[in-house]
Amino acid sequence: MTITLAQLNTKATITWCPGCGNFSILTAFKRALVELQIPREKVVVITGIGCHGKFGDYVNVNSFHTIHGRVLPIATGIKLANKELIVVGFSGDGDAYAIGLSHIPHAARRNIDVKYVVHNNMIFGLTTGQVTPTTPKGVKTRSTPYGNPEEPLNPLALALVSGATFVARGFAGDVAHLTWLFKEAIKHKGFAFIDVLQPCYTFYNTYEYFRRRVYKLEDVGHDITDFEEALKKAYEWNDKIPIGIFYKVRKPTFEETLPQLKGEPLALRDISDVNIEKAYVFLR
Amino acid sequence: MTITLAQLNTKATITWCPGCGNFSILTAFKRALVELQIPREKVVVITGIGCHGKFGDYVNVNSFHTIHGRVLPIATGIKLANKELIVVGFSGDGDAYAIGLSHIPHAARRNIDVKYVVHNNMIFGLTTGQVTPTTPKGVKTRSTPYGNPEEPLNPLALALVSGATFVARGFAGDVAHLTWLFKEAIKHKGFAFIDVLQPCYTFYNTYEYFRRRVYKLEDVGHDITDFEEALKKAYEWNDKIPIGIFYKVRKPTFEETLPQLKGEPLALRDISDVNIEKAYVFLR
C-alpha cells in the first residue's frame, strides 16, 4: 500500500495566518513521510503549545498535543514504550528554548531515537508576540516594547555541546531542502535536532532577512563528522547563515543500551500474570 | 571594621560527612570574603537542596535556602531588588544540572551580576547516591545499579555557549586556588559560573582521581579572553583536567541595561504614594 500526500491531510481547518512559515514545515514533513513511505500508524507526532502546536491537527498520523514545553519527555516515553514507532516532536522556540529548555541537553546526551523539530520564529506567536530566548537583542516585542535587553541563545551550539548526534538547521523558505532534512533525521538512529528558521508572518516577518542570507552547508563541502567545525558553523550568524546538517555521528541510542528493550516493544508484552515471587528474595 | 573568619562562623553544627569536599568550599568562600573585606550584611548566599544546600547554615551572612533547583531565579530576584548586594548561589550538580538546568543558559545570556558555584560531586549526595547529569557513563549508583547508561553533560561547555561572561572550574582539593577563584568571580561584573569538582567522600570519592589529573590554566598561559580556546579546554577531560578561569569577558550586565535601576536600589525607593494617574491616559 502506498502512502499518498492526500492521505496525510485531515479534516481540521488550518488556522495559521496566511504566509506563515508553518505551512512549509507541514508540507515538508508530509512529503518526507510520503517519500519514505512510512505507514501512518507507525508515526507519532508530538506538538507543544503555540502556533506550531496545531501541527498535529493537520497531519493524519498519531499525534499528541501536549502541554507547553513537554514535547521531549512525552516523545521519550512513547519511544520507550514502543520502539518501533517513528517519534517526531515539533516545538516552538518558546516551547523548546524557554519553558522546555531543560529537556534538550538531556534528550541529547541520552541519545533517545526521537526527532525534534523546533519552529524557530524567534517570537511567541500564539500569545501575540512576546520575546523568546532566540529573539535578537534590541527587538521590540509586546513584552519588550523598548527592545529586548537579553542576548539570544544559540540553539545549535547548545545542541552540539549537549551531545546531540544529529544537528541541523532548516529554513521554512526552502521546502525541498527541509524535506530532505526531515528524511535524513528520520533515517538517523538517535536524537536528531532540527532548528527551523520559521518566519512569523504576523509578528516577526523574517522571510526576506533569511532568504538573503541562508546558504547550504552541502554546497560548501562542510564535513558533518567534524564536531569543531560544526560548532564554528553554529556561530556563523551574520551576512551568511548556514542551513543543512551541521553534525552527525552514530552512537548507541538509549534504547540500544537497555537490554530490556530487546525483542518485542514493551507495549506488546504479555502482562497478564507477572510472577513477582522472584522478587521475594529481597524481602526475607 | 574588619571582617574576620571567626565572625563568619555560625552556631549551627556542620553535618557533612568527615572528608566531604564541601568543607573546602566553605573555607574558601569565607576566606574570599575576609580577603575582600566584604561586610557581612552585604552578602547573600542562596543554596539549593542537597548536601551543598546546608552551606547557608554554616556561614554567617544573609542566606536563602531555597527549594531544589531554584538558586538562580531566587538570586536574580534578589539582585534586581537590591543591586548593591553581593549575591552568590551555591548549587549541587543535581540541583544545577538536573532539576535546575533551564535556568543556567538564561542567567548566562542575561548576564545578571550573580555568582554561581556548583558543588559538582557527580552524584546526588543527600538522597543517598543516585546518578546525576555529570556522573560518568557506566558508574554504578543507587538508581543505576548496572551502570549509568547516559553520557555526562559538559557543564563548562554549556555555560560557555550560553554566553556566560565568567566561566571557571575549581577543585575542592585546592582551597587556596578556590579562594582565588571566588575572589575573581566576586570582582567580575556579570554572571560568573564556577563548577567545583567536589569529591563526595561517601558516595563517589574522586579525591585521588582528580588530584592526579588537575592542573591550573594559569600555569599554562591560557588566554582567558579567547572563547574558542576556552571551549577546547572545556573538552579536555582525560589524563589532564584543567582548573582555573576558562573564559572572562566584560559585557553590560542585565542590571546595567535597565535604566530603572539607576540610582538607589529598588528595595530602598519610596513607595508610600505612587501617582498612578499618569497611566490613566491608556484607559480613556
Added chain:
Amino acid sequence: MGSIYFTYLIGGEAGMGVAASGRMLAKTFTRGGYYVFGMIDYPSLIRGGHNFYHATVSDERIWSLHYNVDLIIALNKDTLDRHLSKLKKKGSIIVDSDIKYDKSALERQGARVFEIPLTGIVKELGALTVVRNSVALGASMALIDFDLEVLLSVIRKELGKRKEIAEINVEAAKRGYSFVVEQYGKGVQCTIRPRSDNGHLVITGNEAVALGGLRAGMKTYFAYPMTPASPVLHFLANVQFDFDVVVVQPENEIAVINMAIGAWYAGSRSMVATSGGGFALMTEAIGQAAMTEIPVVVVLAQRSGPSTGMPTYTAQGDLRFALHASQGEFPRFVIAPGDAEEAFYLTVRAFNLAEKFQVPVIILTDKHLAESHLTVPAFDLKKAKVERGKIIVGKYEGSEEYRRYKITDDGISPMAFPGTLNAIVKVNSSEHNEYGFATADAKNAEIMAKKRLRKLELMQEEVENCEESVKVYGDERSPIAIIGWGSTKGAILEALKILEAKGVNVKFVQVVFLSPFPTRRLQTILKDVRELLLVENNVTGQLGSLLREHLLRAPDEYLLKFNGRPFYPHEVVSKVLEVVK
C-alpha cells in the same frame, strides 16, 4: 433600571480589528458620559476564525453585557450567521456591501439592514482593509446620533502613535458617518445623546491589577506570557520607565515565581500573573513563600480547563486548586474580585496583606474579568494606600541577635531585608528554628507549625472583621439569596436590576475572600435565607463545596455553566424565576 440600555456587537475574523473597534467604541461611550461593559470573544488563533466584541452601554453603572443586541457590525458574513439570533426586533445591522448574504432572511427576522460600502470607502482612501472597521464605527455613530467627534478623539488617541494611521482612520470614520447620514439620516436606530465626560476610565481586570500593583509600590514584576494574564505584562512593560518598575519575562513560570520571592525577600514588592498551567508550575514555590514567610502576590487568571483546555475562554475552575496548591499546610489569602474596580482596590490590599502577614496572596480572576472592559470612576487613592508590614528599615536596633523567625504572640516576626545593618537575615524552606537554621527537632516543628497557625487565626479575624470579605447586594432581607464569587458578579447584578423591575426582590451574596473563608460573616448573612442559589462558572460548584465544608450547609439550587462562556443576566433571571416559583 437605567433609562438607556444599548447593546452592540462587532464581529469578524481575527486580524480584522474587532477587539480594537470594540474597545474604541467602549471608550467613546465612556467619554460621552456613559457606562459600558464590553467583552471580547476569540478563539486561540491569530488570523481567521471568528472574533466578536459584545458590549452593553447604559446611562447608569453597568456590570455585565446583555445578551440581546441593538446593533450588529458585521465585518464578514460569518458574523451574520452566528449572531443574528441575538438581534432584538428592529435591531440594526451594519454590513459591508461587498459581502454576499441573504438580505431578505435578515429582514424577515425584523432586522434593519444598513449596507455600507466599507471596503469601497477604504479603497477610495487607499487604506489597508483593516480600516473598514473605522468606517463602520463612524456609521454606527450616525445610526444612534451620537457625537462623531467623541469617536474621532478616541481614534486619534488610540492610534496616535503613528499619526498618518490615526488620520486615515479618522477620515474613514467620517466617511462612514456621512454615508449613513446621507442615505438614511441621523438616529435611525435610536438617539443616544452624549453626556458630560466625567473622567471615567475604561479598564480591564488585567489593567486594574497592574495599576493596583503600581499603586501598591510594586517594584518588580515577573511573568511568562499566558492567556488571559498576558495583558498585565504588556501593560506593565509599557509603563516600566514611567514607574521605575522592573518588568522581566524569564524562561518559565518556575523562574517567574522564584524571582518574585527572591525580590521581595530583598525588599522589593513583587507580583506575578499567570493562568492555570503556569500556576501549576508555581505551586512548589508558593509553599516556599509560606515556609520562608516571604510575601508574594500571585494573580491566577482562570481560563477554561482542564489542562490547556480552551485558552481564550472563561471559567472558575481553579478555586480549589488555588486554595490547596502546594504540599503541607500553611496560611494564604485567596481573594476574588468581582469586577475591575474591585480588582484595583483588592490588589493594593493584597500587597498590604502579604506583607502584614508574610504570606502568599493569590488573586483569582478569570478571562471574563481579566479581559472585559468596564467603565469605572477614576480611583480614589485615599482608599488605596500602602501599608507596610512589620518591617525593619535601615538598621536593626535590637539588643539580641536578629532572628528572622522570632516567636511572637501573633506569629508574625519582624522582617528585615538583607542589607539591613546589624541584621543577618537567614530564610529557609526547610523547617527551621528562630534564626532560620534548619532543624528536624520535634518540639521545634510543633512550635513553628503553631506559629504559622497563629498567623492563620489572625488572618481569619482580619477576614471576619472586614466588610469587603463578603458583600451583599439587592434586598438584604430577602429569604432568597444568590451566592457567587468572582466575575459572575456582573451578570448577577444586572439580573438583580431586571428582577427588581419585575418585582422580584432577592439578594446577592458575593464571597470576595475565599481563604481564610469568612465563615462567621456568612453564617450571619445566610441565617434567614431559605433558598440559596449557587451560581458558578464551573462543573462541580466549588464555592458550594466550601459552603458545605465551612458552614455545613449546601446550596439549595445550582446554576452552573461550563462551556467557556460567561453568564448572561437573562440566564440568572430565568433561574431565579424558576426558584421563586
Added chain:
Amino acid sequence: MGSIYFTYLIGGEAGMGVAASGRMLAKTFTRGGYYVFGMIDYPSLIRGGHNFYHATVSDERIWSLHYNVDLIIALNKDTLDRHLSKLKKKGSIIVDSDIKYDKSALERQGARVFEIPLTGIVKELGALTVVRNSVALGASMALIDFDLEVLLSVIRKELGKRKEIAEINVEAAKRGYSFVVEQYGKGVQCTIRPRSDNGHLVITGNEAVALGGLRAGMKTYFAYPMTPASPVLHFLANVQFDFDVVVVQPENEIAVINMAIGAWYAGSRSMVATSGGGFALMTEAIGQAAMTEIPVVVVLAQRSGPSTGMPTYTAQGDLRFALHASQGEFPRFVIAPGDAEEAFYLTVRAFNLAEKFQVPVIILTDKHLAESHLTVPAFDLKKAKVERGKIIVGKYEGSEEYRRYKITDDGISPMAFPGTLNAIVKVNSSEHNEYGFATADAKNAEIMAKKRLRKLELMQEEVENCEESVKVYGDERSPIAIIGWGSTKGAILEALKILEAKGVNVKFVQVVFLSPFPTRRLQTILKDVRELLLVENNVTGQLGSLLREHLLRAPDEYLLKFNGRPFYPHEVVSKVLEVVK
C-alpha cells in the same frame, strides 16, 4: 492481645548501620515466625546526627510499633540520653563498653545494662567499626534466647553480595552471642522461642508499591529521587532486568510524569513516585493526563511540610493538595493504603482503575508507611490480577474512522495505542472533539465536560460498591468511632487491641478511597455513631474537612499530631479514654 510483645530500639549515628541492623532484626523475627513493625527515624544527613530503628515484635499480626521498649541497643551515648525514657521497667540496654556514660543513672531507672565490648570484638576481628552492630545483634539474640542461626541466615543473605563481609559479620554476631551467654547466660531479658517460618515477607510501603507495579504489568517506571519515595526507584532499578521493566531517572519531575504519560499513551503501563515538591512539579501534567484521558499512576509519599519541611519525617499534609492539584475539574482516584499489605493490592488496583477509567490515579502514602517495615504473608496473586481497560489490541476493526474520544454512554471511549492498525490515535491537552482535534466550540465543550463527568459518576459508583473503599475494624456496633486514613491505621489498630483488653470497645473507620469520596458508604457506617474521633498526622484535620464537605458532618473530637512523628498506640488510647469518659 498477643501473648508476646517485644519492642526494641537500636540507636546510633548515621553511618553506624542502624537502619540495616533494625531491618535484619525484623527479618530475623519474621523468619522465626513472628510479626514485626519497624520504623527508622533519621534526620536528613549522611553521617553523624542521630538515627534510630524502633520496632515491635509479636506472635500475632502487628500494625505499629509501641512506644515503650524492652531492649535498647545503644551504639553511642546519644542513644542512651535520647531513649532511656522509653525503656520499660526492667528493660535491657546493650551498650558498647567503650562508651562513657553514667551507668548508675540507668540502673536507677530500673534498666538492666549489658556492657558488651562491641568495639573490642570488632577490633579483634580486624573488622570495620560498622560491624559493631552485628555484635550487638548477636548479643540481643542471647538476651532473649532466640535462635542465633536465624539471625545468621539473615546476615548471610543481606550482606551476601560480598561473601567476606557477610562472614565477618556472622562471626561478629556469634561473638556477641557467646559473650552474653558466657557473662550472663541465655534469656536474661526474656525468652522468645522461634516458631515455624511460614514464608512471610518483611516489606516497606515503598517495596509494596514497587511490587504492586510489577504485578500490574508496569513496563516503564520513571522517577527523580525524593525522600521518602526514592526506595521505590532503588528497588525497581535493582530488579529491572528480572522483570524487563525500563527504569529511568530523568532530569526532573516534570520530565518524569510526562514520560510516564507518553509511555502509557503508547501502551506501556507506567508509574511514578515522588513526594510533595516533586508532586507540585507534576501537577500541570496530571491535568494533562485527565484531559487527554491517558491513564497514569502517581505515588505521592508524603513528608513533613510545607515546602522542604523535614524531608525524612512523616505527615499527612498533602491530602487536599492531591485532591485538587491541577487547574480545571476532572475525575481522579486518590487512594490511601493504610499499611504495606494494602499498598501492594491497592497499587495493582490503581493500575486497573487508571486504565478502566482512563484517568490519573494518585496513591497517597507517607514516610511512616513508605519506609517502615511490616511482616506480611506472601501475597495472594489471585487477588491481584491485571484487568485491562477498554483497549483495542493489534487492529482497529470499527467500520468508521477511529475516534479516540468517541462519545459513549459511560463516558469511556475505547482506547487504541499508536501502532494499532487502522487507527490514528490523536490525543489533545486542549479541549477537543471526538477525533481529538482542538476546538473551542461551546456546545462541544459542554459535551466533553459531561463526558468526563459521566466517568466521575461511574467512578463514584465503583467506590460506593467497593468494600475496600472504607474499612471498619473493632466493634462495628460501637457508637464511638475513630476515623482516619493512611498510615495512622497502624497505631489505631494497635490501640484497638489495647482498648479491647481494657474493656473499651470502639470501632475504627479507615477511609481508603479519598476520591471519589465514599459518601454513601460512610453515611451508612457513621449513622449510629455518637462520638466521632478524627485522627490525623496533620495540622488542620484534612479528612475532617472532607467529612464536613461530603457528609455535612464534623468530627466531634480531634487527635492531630504534626511534629513529623507518627502516632504511637498509647496516644490514641489516651485520647479515646478521654473521649469515652
